[in-house]
Amino acid sequence: MTDDTYDRLVEFKDDPEAFQAETKRIIDEAIESFPEERRERMRAIQWGVDQELAKYKDPVARYNRIVAMMYESLGDLNRALKGELQQTEKAPVLDFKKPNT
Secondary structure: OOHHHHHHHHOOOOOHHHHHHHHHHHHHHHHHOOOHHHHHHHHHHHHHHHHHHOOOOOHHHHHHHHHHHHHHHHHHHHHHHOOOOOOOOOOOOOOOOOOOO
């Protein structure tokens, strides 16, 4: 985030709806700056973040949750770099038989 972006967001301190609209615009702009083949994944990640934050109405609770999510992600990255993060095993496919009618 640039100083200009921060200054622009501060202008919305008394207008939560305008603040949300501006942050969405900034996020969308950032996603569009990714190579095309990465954008869908970035949108999916952002959707997950949005869904998690929607659980919290209090701005401080939302802030605390996003910080926790960032630390979780950094922990995952650290474990992956150390070779400690294992890929999950594929789940077995259950054979559901069609009931006799």
